[in-house]
Amino acid sequence: MIGWYRQRWHVEQLFRTVKRQGLDLEASVLAEGAALEKLAVIALIAACQTMQLVLARASLDDSQPASHVFDDREMQVLSALQERLRGRTAKQQNPHIPSSLAWAGWTIARLGGWTGYESDKSNGPITMRDGLERFRAIAQGFFLAKNVCPS
DSSP: OHHHHHHHHHHHHHHHHHTTTTTOGGGOOOOSHHHHHHHHHHHHHHHHHHHHHHHHHHSSOOOSBGGGTOOHHHHHHHHHHHHHHOOSSGGGSOOSOTTBHHHHHHHHHHHTTOOSOTTOOOOSHHHHHHHHHHHHHHHHHHHHHHHHSOO
């Protein structure tokens, strides 16, 4: 029973991410029901990806692959970002197995403003959302550069 109630918190976090404190679905000005339904589905997909990263980064389980959230091209971008996001201290190194979902979550949290220190608790859904937004922009630039200036 306690385990089920603990899972309820994840559902609450998911809806928080979709609503005002995350993707702000409630601010939508769509009037047509079908359009609002499509927007809600897209927001739920983004919120699920965000929560997957939050939960993976918080756990010590490196068994889930990052490919659950990112495609092969995005994995290249995540790998390329590692050197830049590492800090100078041992505590600011990504401790997770490369290509695991926790490894990707650590990277996205750093892009969202998390310092890398365990004492910095700003690595929840809002930080992940911000990190994912920044990551998507970086990835689009990376893909554009590869298409325009192939090496």
